[in-house]
Amino acid sequence: MDFRREALADLATGVRSGRRSARELVTHALERIEALNPQVNAFVAVDADGALEQAARIDTAVTEGDDPGPLAGIPIGVKDLDDAAGFVTSKGSAVFAGGPAAVGDSPLVARLRAAGCVVVGKTNTPELGWKADTDNITFGPTSNPWNLAYSPGGSSGGAGAAIASGMVPLATGSDGGGSIRIPSSCCGLSGIKPSLGRVPSGGDHGSDWPDLSTKGPMARRVADVVTALDVVVGPDPTDIFSLPRPEASWLAALEGAQLPTKVAWSPTLGYAPLDDEVRALCEDAVGRLKALGTEVIEIEVVFDEDPVRDWLTLAVAYNWRTLAPYRNTEMWDRVDPLLAAQIDWAAEHLSALDIVAAQAACHRLNLRMVELFRDVRLLLTPTCAGSPPPRSLEGQGLINGEVEANWARFTYPFNMTRSPAASVCTGLTSNGLPVGIQLVGPQHGDLVVIRSAAALEAAIGFDDVAPI
Numbered sequence: 001m002d003f004r005r006e007a008l009a010d011l012a013t014g015v016r017s018g019r020r021s022a023r024e025l026v027t028h029a030l031e032r033i034e035a036l037n038p039q040v041n042a043f044v045a046v047d048a049d050g051a052l053e054q055a056a057r058i059d060t061a062v063t064e065g066d067d068p069g070p071l072a073g074i075p076i077g078v079k080d081l082d083d084a085a086g087f088v089t090s091k092g093s094a095v096f097a098g099g100p101a102a103v104g105d106s107p108l109v110a111r112l113r114a115a116g117c118v119v120v121g122k123t124n125t126p127e128l129g130w131k132a133d134t135d136n137i138t139f140g141p142t143s144n145p146w147n148l149a150y151s152p153g154g155s156s157g158g159a160g161a162a163i164a165s166g167m168v169p170l171a172t173g174s175d176g177g178g179s180i181r182i183p184s185s186c187c188g189l190s191g192i193k194p195s196l197g198r199v200p201s202g203g204d205h206g207s208d209w210p211d212l213s214t215k216g217p218m219a220r221r222v223a224d225v226v227t228a229l230d231v232v233v234g235p236d237p238t239d240i241f242s243l244p245r246p247e248a249s250w251l252a253a254l255e256g257a258q259l260p261t262k263v264a265w266s267p268t269l270g271y272a273p274l275d276d277e278v279r280a281l282c283e284d285a286v287g288r289l290k291a292l293g294t295e296v297i298e299i300e301v302v303f304d305e306d307p308v309r310d311w312l313t314l315a316v317a318y319n320w321r322t323l324a325p326y327r328n329t330e331m332w333d334r335v336d337p338l339l340a341a342q343i344d345w346a347a348e349h350l351s352a353l354d355i356v357a358a359q360a361a362c363h364r365l366n367l368r369m370v371e372l373f374r375d376v377r378l379l380l381t382p383t384c385a386g387s388p389p390p391r392s393l394e395g396q397g398l399i400n401g402e403v404e405a406n407w408a409r410f411t412y413p414f415n416m417t418r419s420p421a422a423s424v425c426t427g428l429t430s431n432g433l434p435v436g437i438q439l440v441g442p443q444h445g446d447l448v449v450i451r452s453a454a455a456l457e458a459a460i461g462f463d464d465v466a467p468i
Contacts, residue, residue: 003032003163003167003168005465008224009070011073016070018063021059022055022072022073025118026073030120039143039148040143041124041141043124044124044138045087045122046121074170076119078123080158081155084109089122091127094136095334107199108199124142124161126155129209132154133157134157146164155174157183159171159173160191161183163187164188171217171219173215173218176209177311177411181193181423190219190453190457192453194216194446196214198242199214200215201214202238204238206238212311212314213415243444253447259455264296264299264372264379266299267381269301270304272306278435281437282380284427285424285456288456302381306409307361307413310358311416314359378440378449383435384435386404387433424436428464
C-alpha cells in the first residue's frame with residue numbers, strides 16, 4: 001500500500017464496502033510514521049492505541065451494516081495549531097507544550113471525524129505558525145521528503161511532509177499568509193486555501209488570526225482535497241466569519257473540469273524578485289494553458305508595492321495578543337527569539353491606528369482584485385519566489401543563489417483579500433525539488449479555483465512521489 005498512489009475516495013470506499021479495513025489503513029500509517037518520522041519529523045505526537053481503537057469502531061460499524069461516513073478509515077494528522085481531543089495543542093511553542101490535552105475537537109477536526117477519519121497524531125508547525133519554515137524550539141525542524149537537507153516550507157510543513165512521505169493521505173492545515181500553499185509547493189502537492197469562512201474556525205477559542213487565516217484539509221491531489229472539503233465546508237454558529245454551505249458538491253463539480261477561457265499571468269505581481277528556475281517551470285505550465293486554448297494575458301504589475309508591512313502589522317498584532325500574558329515572565333526566554341523580538345517591537349511601537357490602517361490596506365488590495373477580475377476569470381502567479389530552501393539557512397531562502405529572507409512573497413496578499421487560491425506542482429528543479437504555480441480566484445470564487453486547479457494538474461501530469 002502507498003497512500004500516494006491511491007485516491008482518497010477509493011481508500012474510503014474500500015473500507016465502507018468491507019474490501020479493506022480501517023485497521024489496515026491505520027496500521028500502515030503507524031508503520032510508515034514509525035519508519036520515517038525519525039528522519040522527517042513531521043509528527044510531534046502520535047496515539048497509536050487511540051487510533052487503532054477508532055479504527056476498530058469503524059470496522060465494527062461496517063460489519064453491522066452501518067455507514068461510518070464518506071472518509072471511513074482515513075488516517076489523518078492534525079496540525080498542532082488545531083485542537084484534537086486527547087492531544088495537547090502546543091502551537092509549536094514551549095509556552096503551550098506543557099498544557100493540558102484538548103477536551104474537544106475544533107470544528108474542522110470534528111467534521112472530519114464525523115465523516116469517518118481517524119486522528120493518528122499532531123503534525124509539526126513553527127511557533128504560532130508565524131513563518132514559512134517548519135522549525136521550533138520544542139520539537140525541532142521538519143525535513144522535506146524530497147531531500148531531507150531542505151525545508152518543507154510552512155507553516156503547515158509537518159502536514160505537507162507527512163503527506164509527501166506517505167505517512168497519511170490527509171491532514172489538516174491552516175493558511176494565514178501562505179501556510180497551506182507554501183508547503184504544498186515545497187512538497188509537490190496540490191494545495192487549496194478556501195475563501196475565508198468556507199471552513200469554520202470557531203469552537204471555544206476561535207481563530208488566532210481572524211482576518212487572515214483559513215483552515216482546510218491538505219492532500220496530494222486536487223480531487224483528494226476536494227473530497228475532504230465537501231464534508232468540512234459550511235457555517236458554524238461559533239464562527240462569525242463562516243459562509244453558507246455551497247448548494248452543490250464541489251467534488252461533483254470536478255467532473256469535466258475545464259480551464260477558463262481567459263486568465264492573467266503575473267510572474268512578479270509587480271514587486272517581487274523571482275528565481276529563474278522557478279520562472280521557467282511556471283512559464284512551462286502557462287504554456288500548457290495556451291496550448292489548451294486558454295487566452296493568457298501577462299500583467300506586469302498587479303500591486304504597486306509589496307504589502308508585506310501591512311500583512312506583518314496584522315500578523316504580529318495577532319501573535320502579540322496570544323503571547324502577551326507571557327511577556328516579562330520566565331517563559332519569555334522560551335519563545336522563538338525572532339518571534340519574541342517582533343512582539344517586543346510591536347508592544348513598543350504598534351498602535352491601534354496602525355492596525356486599522358492595515359485593515360484599510362486589505363480593502364484597497366481587494367479593490368484591485370475586483371478591477372482585475374472584470375477582464376479575466378483567474379490570476380496565475382508563482383507560489384513562491386524561490387524553490388524550497390536548505391534547512392541550513394534557518395528559515396531564509398534562495399533566489400538565484402542569493403540569500404533572501406522573504407522567499408515566499410506571492411501568497412500573503414491573497415490572505416489580505418480573502419481570495420480563494422490554490423497551488424499546483426509544475427515539476428522539479430534541477431536538484432529534484434518541487435515548485436508550484438498559484439491560481440487565485442475572485443471573491444468567493446472557490447469553484448473556479450478548484451476546477452481550474454484540477455484541469456491544470458491534469459494538463460501538467462506531474463505524478464512523481466518523493467524518493468523516501
